[in-house]
Amino acid sequence: MVSPPPSPPFRPPAAAPSRRALLRGGAAAGAAGLLSACGGRRDAVVHADAGAWRRYAGTTLNFVSENTAPTAAIVAGLRPFTELTGIRVNIVTLELSALAQKVALDFASGNGEYDVVYADPYLVLAPYAPAFADLREFQEDPALPRLAGGFGDFVPSHLEAAGRFEDPGKVLALPYDCPTMVWQYRADLFAEHRDRMADDLGFDPMPSDDTTWEQYYAIAEWFNDRTDDVRYGTGHQAKQHDALMCDFSNLLWAWGGDYFDDGERVGRLGTTDPGPCRLRSDAAVAGAEFYERLLRIADPASRTWDWDGVGAGFRAGRFAMCPNWHEYAAANEAAMPGKVGYARLPKGPARSAGMYGGTGIAVSNIVPAQRRRAAWLFLTWATAPRTQRAGLASEAGGGTPTRTSVYGHPRVAAAEHRPSAMPNMLSSRAVRTTWRPENIGLRPKIPMWGECDTALYTEVSRMLAGDASPAAAMRSAADRIDRIVSRGWVG
Template sequence: MDLSRREVIRGALATGASVALAGCGSHSDAPRIAGGDPWRQFKGATLNFISENTAPTAAIAANLRPFTELTGINVSIVTLELSALVQRVALDLASGQAQYQVIYADPYQVLAPYQKGLVDLRGPQSDPNLPDLPGGLADFIPTQLDAAGRFVDRQAVYALPYDAPTMIWQYRRDLFDKYRDRMANDLGFDPTPGGDRTWEEYFQIARWFNENATSDVRYGTGHQARQHDSLMNDFSNVLWSYGGDYFDNGKEVGRLGTTDPGPCRLGSEAAIAGAEFYNRLLGIADPASTTWDWDGVGAALRSGRLAMCPNWHEFAASNEKAMPGKIDYAPLPKGPVGTANMYGGTGIAISANTLPHERGAAWLFLVWSTSPETQLTNLKSKAGGGTPTRTSVYALPEVRAAEHRPSSMPNMLTAAAVREAWQPDRIGLRPKIPMWNECNTAVFTQLSRMLTGATSPQEAMRSITSRVDQIVARGWVA
């Protein structure tokens, strides 16, 4: 393995890891039975899969029997909060052996910094002794394959798209129906949520609910604006729609990534204008927004506290359980330059520390867990859900039918919105750079200070720019 221990240890410490580096004693490879059914050749093997606690992993964990019956392979799943996962993965990669053969490879905190610790999946895909990916790589949604699976090299693939959470406009359909004519008369425009609405109109709608619908809802809007990764996500939608960006060539830096993004551009007039609007919007939002991440704002919407919010589309399943038929979905509003919907998808990868047979067994799990059949099962799951990352699944008649109520696959109620959000000119992709975790911390720390009034939008953007330039200037040892 060519990933330097120094690089991984430094990365682990940058995320706050304090555990000691694992020992480097040898361990035995998985068994292999030559010939016969290629799905049964690693019968008796055990795989460890480390994942963030996400919808598809919850669904798979609740229904692993089909994979075990198909392959004879046992799978143990460990789920952690993302920052803890990053620490554990970094240390495992540095150990020289794979405690976790299968890795939930967040594009920004795992793939970009530790790409050399992951297997280029073109190898197992071309191995005649291993099953092929059904539909091949071409069946994955192209923007997602690049964002979640590639880094710099346009050919190499280090992860298969596994989940696809995307931020969209979630709103109380019943309240908009009730007040639409009155709002339109008072505001002078059709308030129906959609990609043609502007952020300024979103602000006016939120303020209208604050002032005119207090018997039905406490606040017009709420946000995931805690000093946390969630704040960066929420803000970025506005930033991009105002024409601001983190670096030059932002779409390319977000889609394929780079080790040298150049100077930070958050000090631009467009970025500052976006920050000024965001600060103003949060000024009329539910004050608890600064204590919420995505779970908090999602719970507030479901409890009837909010009329609308931007949030990850996969909350649709929970929304339908709590308020069936009352919440609907649309792309986020547009700004002066365009619209952007933050993509938070992640791929599933294989540790490069795996031994040859372990690697083959892990490939079987990747093929199975991302297959159209498994993605359809996950979509129907009561335990999790998730949304497919394969084009073919969306074309299935039962999946298309589920886009409308009554729906047995409630996440599909967001399909029209996310289809628009995933278009190359609308998908929001944060910078895929090895040092993003540290840059992200600088972003949400200063944004939080801005929202509490400790600094102005202009000062916050300039402070982030200065700090990010320092981080990037240190570079990353490949």
């Protein structure tokens, strides 16, 4: 059964409570301040004579999550966990900015309302890292169930980007979902026109790891001018919104630009002090110049679309190709069965880069000790290989596996080819290529990223509207980001 279109884990960041306010509440002053606020809820009862999975039977956990497809599958398939453990789980799903505010207020109050938190790396994990338990404590506890395959079974880039902050030793979250931007294209139209396109363009237009962004531009222009099968060659998520930052970043990285020095480390492990913004660089400006040029020939509605909008435009047959989140494969297959192909995004002068948008689930350090241990049982089950395979095939939704071992399962491997009962797996090859260290695009994991994101997409939107040149837009964005970073996250 094909799942409905997912909502990848990005939304315009809401204004977070100020750091000063949180310091007054004890939720961002470091581990000591956080833990001093514990005790808002009663601890779980321990059944010492029970087996490891039944030790906390009768407990009710609260899990707050973004309203994502993986969580929809968890909600629909929660009964096996309750039967296994005797633990009930209340799941609250929210739009991401609302979730970030809820979590911030919970930490500030010290109530510990949420035992399990969907810890977006940028709006939740980086700002509130001390509020999350180091999961190694539970994995190494002989009285608790261990992760099948250990931490090493998670895709390495996921564990770093979604699971850690600054300290490479600590694991603060388990990779839970992993939307990634790839090239989605009308394979039927590319096959039909391949020979004519090759003759006209002077290269094979079929998407491959050798395709460049300049060739992508030429292909888009060809569809604009040489066929009536679609109105436009390409579409983009270029609304003044977080989606624009995601779409633009692919080009920024492809041209060798970045937000800060050592961008790979800042994206992978994160930092509270990223240094000066590097958007003024020649490489960043060159990437912005190409992006502006590309958007001039794209579907004009691109400037009104986020990821949902460009996904709907693609399924409606408005254009031949687009960069978008890989988990739209299920919706594509429902609307255009057998007609869509997937590839890694094209390469620029420096590399190919596809934005990674994954998030982990974490255990709150605000809740009492035994509740944290009960929450570990849920994390272990929710990210288990069997649960991830069930999510792939869920009628309610379901994401893409974050565990390496799942991809080796015969049923999952078979789903990479049509007919597929797990349509998101049709994009698996493109996605797994993008997850390689040389291809993955990681935005800065810093506590103040929400404000920086807004600054970036506001200035790029001005550029697309013709109100600023690429160089001026990059300078303005860098100036704004430097001011935000220099004052820290103080609200």
